[in-house]
Amino acid sequence: MDFDLTEDQRLLKESVDRLIADQYSFSQRKGYAAEAPGWSAKMWAQYAEMGLLGLPFEETLGGFGGGPVETMIVMETFGRGLVLEPFFATVILGGGLLRRAGSAALRGALIPQVTAGKLKLAFAHVERQSRYNLADVTTTAKRQGSGYVLDGAKSVVLHGDCADKIFVTARISGERRDADGVGLFLVDANAPGLTRRGYPTQDGLRAAEIGLAGVHAETVSEHAMPAIEHTIDEAIAALCAEAVGTMQVMHDTTLEYLKTRKQFGRAIGSFQVLQHRSVDMLVALEQARSMAMFAAVMASEENPIERRRAISAAKVQIGRSGKHVGQEAIQLHGGIGMTQEYSVGHSFKRMTMIEQMFGSADDHLAALAKLGGLFGKAA
Amino acid sequence: MDLSFTPEELAFREEARRFFRTEVPQSIRDKVREGEGLTKDDLVTSQRILNSRGWATVNWPVAVGGQDWTPVQIYMYQDEMQLAHVPAPIAFNVSMVGPVIAQFGNEEQKARFLPKTANADIFWCQGFSEPGSGSDLASLRTRAERKGDKYIVNGQKIWTTLAQYADWIFCLVRTDTSVKQQEGISFLLIDMKTPGITVRPIITIDGGREVNEVFFDNVEVPAENLVGQENKGWDYAKFLLGNERTGIARVGMSKAKVIRIKELAALEFAGERPLIEDPRFQEKLAAVEIELKALEMTQLRVVADERKMAKGRQNPASSILKLKGSVIQQQLTELLMEVVGPYIMPYQRDFDGNNEPTIGPDYATEAAPMYFNYRKVSIYGGSNEIQHNIIAKAILGL
Numbered sequence: 001m002d003f004d005l006t007e008d009q010r011l012l013k014e015s016v017d018r019l020i021a022d023q024y025s026f027s028q029r030k031g032y033a034a035e036a037p038g039w040s041a042k043m044w045a046q047y048a049e050m051g052l053l054g055l056p057f058e059e060t061l062g063g064f065g066g067g068p069v070e071t072m073i074v075m076e077t078f079g080r081g082l083v084l085e086p087f088f089a090t091v092i093l094g095g096g097l098l099r100r101a102g103s104a105a106l107r108g109a110l111i112p113q114v115t116a117g118k119l120k121l122a123f124a125h126v127e128r129q130s131r132y133n134l135a136d137v138t139t140t141a142k143r144q145g146s147g148y149v150l151d152g153a154k155s156v157v158l159h160g161d162c163a164d165k166i167f168v169t170a171r172i173s174g175e176r177r178d179a180d181g182v183g184l185f186l187v188d189a190n191a192p193g194l195t196r197r198g199y200p201t202q203d204g205l206r207a208a209e210i211g212l213a214g215v216h217a218e219t220v221s222e223h224a225m226p227a228i229e230h231t232i233d234e235a236i237a238a239l240c241a242e243a244v245g246t247m248q249v250m251h252d253t254t255l256e257y258l259k260t261r262k263q264f265g266r267a268i269g270s271f272q273v274l275q276h277r278s279v280d281m282l283v284a285l286e287q288a289r290s291m292a293m294f295a296a297v298m299a300s301e302e303n304p305i306e307r308r309r310a311i312s313a314a315k316v317q318i319g320r321s322g323k324h325v326g327q328e329a330i331q332l333h334g335g336i337g338m339t340q341e342y343s344v345g346h347s348f349k350r351m352t353m354i355e356q357m358f359g360s361a362d363d364h365l366a367a368l369a370k371l372g373g374l375f376g377k378a379a
Numbered sequence: 380m381d382l383s384f385t386p387e388e389l390a391f392r393e394e395a396r397r398f399f400r401t402e403v404p405q406s407i408r409d410k411v412r413e414g415e416g417l418t419k420d421d422l423v424t425s426q427r428i429l430n431s432r433g434w435a436t437v438n439w440p441v442a443v444g445g446q447d448w449t450p451v452q453i454y455m456y457q458d459e460m461q462l463a464h465v466p467a468p469i470a471f472n473v474s475m476v477g478p479v480i481a482q483f484g485n486e487e488q489k490a491r492f493l494p495k496t497a498n499a500d501i502f503w504c505q506g507f508s509e510p511g512s513g514s515d516l517a518s519l520r521t522r523a524e525r526k527g528d529k530y531i532v533n534g535q536k537i538w539t540t541l542a543q544y545a546d547w548i549f550c551l552v553r554t555d556t557s558v559k560q561q562e563g564i565s566f567l568l569i570d571m572k573t574p575g576i577t578v579r580p581i582i583t584i585d586g587g588r589e590v591n592e593v594f595f596d597n598v599e600v601p602a603e604n605l606v607g608q609e610n611k612g613w614d615y616a617k618f619l620l621g622n623e624r625t626g627i628a629r630v631g632m633s634k635a636k637v638i639r640i641k642e643l644a645a646l647e648f649a650g651e652r653p654l655i656e657d658p659r660f661q662e663k664l665a666a667v668e669i670e671l672k673a674l675e676m677t678q679l680r681v682v683a684d685e686r687k688m689a690k691g692r693q694n695p696a697s698s699i700l701k702l703k704g705s706v707i708q709q710q711l712t713e714l715l716m717e718v719v720g721p722y723i724m725p726y727q728r729d730f731d732g733n734n735e736p737t738i739g740p741d742y743a744t745e746a747a748p749m750y751f752n753y754r755k756v757s758i759y760g761g762s763n764e765i766q767h768n769i770i771a772k773a774i775l776g777l
Contacts, residue, residue: 001381001382001383001384001385001388001451001679001682001683002380002381002382002683003380003382003679003680003683003684004380004683005380006380009380069380255775255776255777258777259776259777269777270777272768272771274777275767275768275771275775275777276764276767276768276771278771278775278777279767279770279771279775280767282699282770282774282775283699283702283703286677286699287670287673287674287677287699287703288673290673290674290676290677290680291669291672291673291676293380293382293676293680294382294672294673294676296380297380297382313665313668313669313672316666316669317669317670317673365662365665365666365669366658366662368665368668368669369658369661369662369664369665370658370661372641372661373637373641373661373664373665373668374665374668374669374671374672375634375637375638375641375668375671375672376638376641
């Protein structure tokens with residue numbers, strides 16, 4: 001058992017930490033958000049240069065060869081900076097589907113482009129009725145010649161507005177919620193019949209509504225669900241790490257504020273009621289950090305049940321801790337925490353979006369309960 | 380980062396598991412599993428079995444009978460002991476007075492006390508709290524006046540756990556009233572058979588007798604029973620209280636309780652189906668399990684860090700262990716009550732020795748008393764509010 005980072009991991013962490021510390025201050029971030037795509041093309045190019053866009057890909061294709069721990073390192077730091085670029089959509093979601101469901105030919109064609117920063121990906125799976133059920137798919141895939149044609153509508157596609165290629169789930173066969181008949185397809189963002197409407201999300205990132213009317217698609221997998229589920233589990237682990245970074249910043253910022261803000265002639269941090277609430281924020285943060293590590297370690301587990309238990313447990317902890325830390329961060333700041341001009345509200349908003357992504361704490365608690373919890377006779 | 384254990388560590392875990400489950404009598408382990416009170420004989424028997432293998436005092440310095448174990452091994456030892464429902468070695472002996480004597484006692488004291496303390500030939504109790512000195516321990520007033528080669532002790536201690544079993548008591552006493560509170564306290568070892576000592580039970584809300592008042596009326600204590608230097612007792616007390624860091628979370632014990640709750644919830648019915656299949660109950664239990672898993676990971680982080688940290692330094696995460704661990708233990712007693720349903724009601728402690736049949740299932744009798752009793756967990760050893768104060772000051776710098 002070893003919580004230490006390897007030498008390579010330590011170097012990765014140092015360089016990402018430095019990048020975000022130097023180039024992702026609150027005011028710099030505001031500048032990036034004002035750029036045309038809602039994020040910084042310059043930062044994107046730097047990620048590519050540093051190898052971050054190849055993070056989870058095999059080295060033979062020019063990737064970094066990292067696993068879930070490397071993802072955790074990068075995402076935690078990105079969570080501190082509230083990074084706007086489509087890293088999660090392209091590298092974690094798109095990259096995960098590419099790795100787990102893509103053929104050798106597809107991987108060989110796309111991974112070098114992604115790694116070089118020349119190809120952005122997105123994953124279109126949410127539909128109006130689906131909530132968080134990945135198998136609830138009404139978008140249809142009809143065979144035409146050797147390929148498929150897609151019809152339907154996808155919603156809240158993370159960074160779907162800027163993606164060059166989009167992974168899409170569509171139903172090949174079966175009833176609305178059958179997992180079996182769901183296929184995974186890849187469409188070109190400029191394909192005829194594809195419409196998209198981009199918009200900002202609450203946290204200052206971007207998403208899109210996507211319409212599919214007779215869109216010719218490349219088939220990635222006709223039995224995609226296991227690969228999709230594993231990718232989503234990895235993505236949740238990555239979000240847990242991002243959330244820890246975001247919570248850490250909210251905790252640190254609030255603590256600093258308690259030490260410097262004076263009322264009644266003294267620092268408000270000298271008041272016991274605020275001290276205790278600050279301690280509870282720390283406890284929530286550390287419990288979340290522990291579970292983000294657990295999620296990272298379990299993200300590559302091949303047994304889907306064991307993996308699911310761990311990921312769901314982590315998502316519950318992250319959701320609960322994140323809500324607590326976020327709400328307290330705003331409350332302990334008072335009025336200043338309510339303003340757009342102050343950083344902590346932006347962290348709070350990102351944290352709130354993460355709580356809901358890929359299932360809320362309650363959804364995952366129900367899922368874990370159904371699987372019998374974490375501890376059994378073998379514990 | 381790698382959370383898997385080495386083959387050597389796994390072999391050690393297996394060895395510990397086998398030892399605890401085969402060497403410690405089932406009858407004692409069953410009592411622990413059901414939360415029944417242990418007799419002095421149970422505690423002593425169990426500790427002597429552990430001590431015969433050198434496993435009662437693993438946290439002591441090797442020179443006086445401790446083990447040269449890695450933090451991982453200590454973690455596994457505790458985890459397996461708790462999962463097997465083996466009673467922990469008597470805390471007053473092993474976690475408290477033993478390490479103090481080993482660290483600050485003279486050679487004569489070490490030779491006189493440590494082997495007997497390890498083997499539970501001496502059963503110790505702790506004389507710290509007083510009626511007027513709870514969270515504000517340093518305000519204690521029990522007086523020890525030096526008269527020749529003796530101390531004359533007068534005063535009262537309270538919440539003295541298992542004083543009724545104890546052969547000796549280690550006490551914080553006031554030896555100087557003219558200086559700052561913390562600088563006038565000494566650490567004194569007192570034979571409970573000394574004339575002038577009276578033990579009076581305090582019955583707690585669960586109906587049990589765990590704690591006592593101990594009165595000292597002109598008790599004569601040989602000066603050689605002073606540990607370390609006079610008026611340095613506060614330092615030794617702080618050493619003692621800071622000694623147990625990771626065990627305090629009782630993660631293994633709580634894991635064992637979760638498993639037991641699942642077993643019992645499969646036997647109890649809620650409507651048409653076993654309670655364990657009731658989604659609302661499942662979710663409540665799962666919510667506690669998640670907190671417990673997070674705590675176990677936090678504990679492992681602390682354990683891993685201890686290998687690297689300078690002795691005496693503490694990982695910030697360690698402060699969380701008692702806070703979270705205590706709340707989880709309490710939540711599990713609530714869930715156990717929920718499992719047994721109406722059978723939380725019969726109060727059956729007075730049946731002991733009367734050969735009366737148990738009302739309801741055996742596993743139900745202690746559910747409510749345990750819930751009542753476990754309210755103590757967030758009070759003793761520095762209440763959770765005091766823990767908040769400590770963390771705010773020591774870790775957050777507030």
